[in-house]
Amino acid sequence: MTIKPDADVIIVGGGLAGATLALLLAGQGLRCVLLEERNVETTSRRTDPRALAITRASENILRSARAWEYLPQDRIGYFRQMHVWDENGTGDIKFDSAELCESTLGYIIEQTVLEQALRAASNKQDLIKYYRPATLSGLKLDGPLVRAQLEDGTELTSHLIIGADGARSRLRTLAGIACPVHDYHQQAVACVANTEKAHDAVARQRFLTTGPLAFLPMADPHQCGIVWSTSPDHAKSLIKMNEDSFCRALADAFIHTLGDIVSCGPRACFPLQHSQAEHYCQPRLALIGDAAHTAHPLAGQGANMGLLDAATLAEVLIEARTMNKDIGAYPVLRRYERWRRGENFIMIKVLQGLKCLFESRLASVRHLRNIGLDVTDMLTPVKYSIMRHAMGLSGDLPSFARHQ
Numbered sequence: 001m002t003i004k005p006d007a008d009v010i011i012v013g014g015g016l017a018g019a020t021l022a023l024l025l026a027g028q029g030l031r032c033v034l035l036e037e038r039n040v041e042t043t044s045r046r047t048d049p050r051a052l053a054i055t056r057a058s059e060n061i062l063r064s065a066r067a068w069e070y071l072p073q074d075r076i077g078y079f080r081q082m083h084v085w086d087e088n089g090t091g092d093i094k095f096d097s098a099e100l101c102e103s104t105l106g107y108i109i110e111q112t113v114l115e116q117a118l119r120a121a122s123n124k125q126d127l128i129k130y131y132r133p134a135t136l137s138g139l140k141l142d143g144p145l146v147r148a149q150l151e152d153g154t155e156l157t158s159h160l161i162i163g164a165d166g167a168r169s170r171l172r173t174l175a176g177i178a179c180p181v182h183d184y185h186q187q188a189v190a191c192v193a194n195t196e197k198a199h200d201a202v203a204r205q206r207f208l209t210t211g212p213l214a215f216l217p218m219a220d221p222h223q224c225g226i227v228w229s230t231s232p233d234h235a236k237s238l239i240k241m242n243e244d245s246f247c248r249a250l251a252d253a254f255i256h257t258l259g260d261i262v263s264c265g266p267r268a269c270f271p272l273q274h275s276q277a278e279h280y281c282q283p284r285l286a287l288i289g290d291a292a293h294t295a296h297p298l299a300g301q302g303a304n305m306g307l308l309d310a311a312t313l314a315e316v317l318i319e320a321r322t323m324n325k326d327i328g329a330y331p332v333l334r335r336y337e338r339w340r341r342g343e344n345f346i347m348i349k350v351l352q353g354l355k356c357l358f359e360s361r362l363a364s365v366r367h368l369r370n371i372g373l374d375v376t377d378m379l380t381p382v383k384y385s386i387m388r389h390a391m392g393l394s395g396d397l398p399s400f401a402r403h404q
């Protein structure tokens with residue numbers, strides 16, 4: 001006797017990666033269960049102050065998922081230019097979307113606003129059954145079925161289970177997949193700051209020897225998302241400061257490029273690490289987003305990588321379903337792993353290299369990196385290639401990430 005499972009796919013984690021995957025799959029007729037342990041309407045994640053740089057590829061994915069239309073227009077910031085420079089020296093590099101005949105390089109959107117849009121879209125999708133709060137606590141493989149156990153004793157079945165449950169993925173642990181973590185011994189202090197001067201849609205990043213400091217232009221012309229990566233002790237002291245002292249410290253560290261910092265919202269601290277799971281899949285199980293990999297936020301790529309995972313896995317599963325293949329079969333899931341793991345590995349290594357290069361105190365390295373910035377700024381083909389990659393417009397893109 002064949003048992004009809006509760007869903008085609010169970011997705012653990014209703015963050016950016018998990019909710020996007022559910023929407024893409026449900027949009028093509030797959031029945032999804034989405035498990036989210038936070039009671040999102042009431043938890044403190046509502047005050048998560050992160051503003052994320054979102055690539056053009058991610059915009060395409062969120063449009064394909066029908067979530068972009070739920071973003072309030074007045075919360076979508078965009079940047080036309082990017083300016084990166086080094087505290088030690090004169091080297092700098094500027095990117096401008098006009099050079100590629102594009103209207104923007106990307107967007108700046110608060111993490112909570114993105115999550116709300118995805119939730120609103122999921123609530124409208126009949127093929128998504130959203131369980132929240134619901135915590136995955138156990139897993140059993142039973143022939144062609146996956147049995148997911150929740151903390152409240154509920155058991156749900158499907159042909160495939162996806163771990164989109166973040167950097168400390170419970171599903172990854174239950175599956176016994178190793179995920180070596182490299183600790184950067186740095187923390188990022190994030191907040192939203194109001195600046196004296198308008199940001200003019202320019203994303204700015206100043207590399208300090210203690211770590212990069214980014215001002216990301218939000219929808220309000222005088223508001224920037226701040227990501228200040230620094231040593232754990234310094235981060236702790238920045239969090240403890242009263243608002244006035246913090247605003248002064250921030251303006252000084254940014255050499256008053258946008259004038260004084262008039263005020264700032266709640267601050268939060270994030271430990272920084274990079275990691276990559278040794279496998280992205282097993283029979284009937286796959287990992288996406290931070291559950292599969294984490295990266296330094298200096299180029300704002302973590303969520304974008306997770307959205308590309310979601311779009312790629314969705315494409316692979318939809319194709320398998322169209323060809324009447326078992327969507328939980330290992331060869332199907334391996335195709336996703338081969339497609340994404342190498343690309344993510346390269347991105348993580350590039351970010352690690354940039355971080356080391358910019359934090360070196362050696363005079364010779366400082367000298368070379370200043371020359372490197374200036375030379376790259378002048379080498380048009382190299383610069384354009386970096387820009388296209390940062391916008392998510394190059395590489396082996398899944399169809400959901402291409403311009404529709």
Ligand SMILES: Cc1cc2nc3c(=O)[nH]c(=O)nc-3n(C[C@H](O)[C@H](O)[C@H](O)COP(=O)(O)OP(=O)(O)OC[C@H]3O[C@@H](n4cnc5c(N)ncnc54)[C@H](O)[C@@H]3O)c2cc1C
Binds near residue numbers: 012038052167227299
């Ligand atoms: C300071 C900082 C700045 C950043 N800036 C950028 C940026 O500019 N651009 C960018 O692209 N990325 C950026 N990132 C990275 C980005 O925030 C993450 O990569 C992204 O949010 C990860 O999304 P996710 O859905 O994979 O995981 P998460 O957001 O961690 O979501 C996982 C979800 O799973 C749920 N969950 C966990 N365990 C269980 C369980 N057992 N059962 C049920 N549910 C569970 C959690 O509650 C959570 O909602 C930044 C990161 C930091 C720290």
